[in-house]
Amino acid sequence: MGTAKGRAGNRIRKEIFAMHARPFQWQRVPIIWVFLLLIGLFQPAPPLQATTTPLPTEVMGVLKHYGIPMNAVSLMLKRVDQSQPVVSLNPYVARNPGSVIKLVTTLVALELLGPTHEWATRYLIDGILDQGELKGNLVIQGGGDPYLVTEIFFQHLRALRSRGILNISGDLIIDDSLFAPDQFDRGRFDDKPYRSYNVIPSAAMVNFSATRFSLTPKEKGISVAVEPEISNLEILNRIRVTEKKCRGDFAGWGYTIDQNANGTRVSLRGNYPRNCGNLEFTRAFLSNLDYTYGLFRAGWKELGGGFEGALLHGPVPQGAQEFFEGGSKPLKEVIAGINKFSNNTMARQLLMTLGSEIYGKPGSPGKGILGIERWLQSEGVDMPTLVLENGSGLSRICRVSASGLIHLLEKGWQSSYRPEFLSSLPIASTDGTMENRLEKEKPAGRVRIKTGLLDHVRSMAGYVTSEEGNRYLVALLVNHPLVDYESGNQVQDTLLRWILRH
CATH class of the missing domain: 3.50.80.20 (D-Ala-D-Ala carboxypeptidase C, peptidase S13)
Incomplete structure (x- = not known):
């Protein structure tokens, strides 16, 4: 690369190489992960932080309504042109961020590889x-x-x-x-090995190893279409259509998997209520x-x-x-797919790419993680509680603090690649995972937010421009048994509306 930014990226890569000049032993990486996790989980816990200013009344009301205690919430809200946060609640507590951690993977990849990086x-x-x-x-x-x-x-x-x-x-x-x-294996995270979000990385992966199924009730029976066609994947349709009440898309029927020398057979069996209508779903049945x-x-x-x-x-x-x-799509388009649609497989592939680009073949999660940590250190991005596992957030051990996320967002705002990074984030009421959020407000590109969702985890981080033109960085992490998709969305949307008014 010939640009100043490219030269800076090369400098950082050289510094990282210098820090790890001896041969890299990727077999030792799991021990490193355990060590990092122990540091993150067993160091003395920081005291819960009081708010710099009172938490917005509306947000407190939503938390109370759903029974979510304040000590389960970390929030930092900061204007880009000010050094002190506007609101700060438990900012240094390490919590599971879910898919919000993709911001770390994508920003560091953008800085180290450049927006035009391609795969061959x-x-x-x-x-x-x-x-x-x-x-x-x-x-x-x-x-x-x-x-x-x-x-x-x-x-x-x-x-x-x-x-x-x-x-x-x-x-x-x-x-x-x-x-x-x-x-x-694919079932390690939630014992659902055929779900497409559980596909593990591979240097020769095509189409996320996923097959889309379309079920359509007909006058007699049900049609099953698959896309794309795979020569070694056989679909046996034994589903019966009934006139019973629909009790859920997957209630009353299921599938079995048989593997032999000729490939894999998926047998669909059971009863499918006609009034369930058409159904589309994606599965990854093959290695x-x-x-x-x-x-x-x-x-x-x-x-x-x-x-x-x-x-x-x-x-x-x-x-x-x-x-x-x-050739491939350039990195700037790849990170848009990762952040806007929260694609776990792409994020994990990107982490492996970082590992191979920085430390050489073969790429691994451990190499990618060390490369990310070294870059954060070299750039002065303070994220002391950060614990990465696979770069996607599909993890039970991943940890970060609201304060750490704000430092990352500040780096993204200051970056020469700010346009590419911000363009990769979901835009409220417009696209990605935020397409159907804040539809009444229609903030016209002023809310660019990456969200995260796991069992007992709801999170968000990103950039908001208020109606008065104030630019904010926001990071919100909620970890609690009572938080789910609905309650988490209500907390997030209430906070975002408050920011828009200020």
């Missing part, structure tokens, strides 16, 4: 191309692209055909060694490697190509020749 997916031939037939294997070397969706992947396949590959007589080799294998292989086979066939080979997993064979390099 390489396609190599391990054999001879003779009059349209590849007599040998095709190799896909994953570059860790967080947004290699079906449409982009098929563009890559069309590019292979336009360059002369029509039929493949060998196998498909997938090299995903850019990232270290994840040591946890990342099996999904990429199955989507390749289906896509190659759809484009008219011939391929009957098997899936091979391993590094690029010696002597393989690079044939095509597929």
Whole structure:
């Protein structure tokens, strides 16, 4: 990069490399995580902080209505042009932020990699191309692209055909060694391994390894459509339509999973009330490697190509020749997908990318976390209670304080990449996870907020410009058994309305 900002980013990377000049042992990372967690959880707890000014009466009323005590809430509200906060309640208490932690991952990635950073997916031939037939294997070397969706992947396949590959007589080799294998299975977080938000990172992931199902009641029976088509995913539809009352989208029916040498069979069984109407949902039934292989086979066939080979997993064979390099969306668009729609898989891919870019192959969560921490330290961003696990917020051990988030937001406001960072945040009543919030107020781009939601966790952080033109930084963390989506939204919206008026 030739810009001053690019040179600064290179300087920071060099400083980080210098701090960790000895070979990085990624196998030791889990011990580091445990150590960081112990520091965050077992250091003497800071005393609960009194408010600088009284908490807005409206906000106190909502908390009281839902039975949420003040000591379960951390709040810091600060004007960008003032050093002292306007409101400060328990600002130094470490709490679980949920998806708000994505602000850390995306801002640091933006600063270290730059907004135009792209990922490369390489396609190599391990054999001879003779009059349209590849007599040998095709190799896909994953570059860790967080947004290699079906449409982009098929563009890559069309590019292979336009360059002369029509039929493949060998196998498909997938090299995903850019990232270290994840040591946890998909069901670790909530025992729901097929939910798409639980998909673990892979350098060769395509389309988040997810399949969209569409159920439509017909006069007789029910139709089931899947998108995209996966060659090694078989859907067996045994759902019966009934005239009973709808008691929930997933009440009365379910699915079973069977795996064999030919792929995975999903059997849909049970009773589906007609008045439940159409239903769409997304699941991840295949491993990342099996999904990429199955989507390749289906896509190659759809484009008219011939391929009957098997899936091979391993590094690029010696002597393989690079044939095509597929590009990606730039980072500034990727972080918009992460923050606006709170995509966990993309955030985790980005953390792995940071690890591989800073410390070299293979990328891992531990490398990415150390890179983030070193950058925060080098830039003087004070976040002493920060505990990261995977960069997405889908975690029980992730911790941060309201004060730490405000320091991060200040850094984002001062950044040369402020336009890209702010543009990535959901805009109230306009898009992303804030699309249906503050619809009566219609604040016209003046509320840019990232939210977080887990069981017993509701959080938000971002930027608000009041009706008087005052610019605020806000961070709100609520951890309590009585907080849920509805109560958390009420607390957040009440606070945001108050800020807009001031």
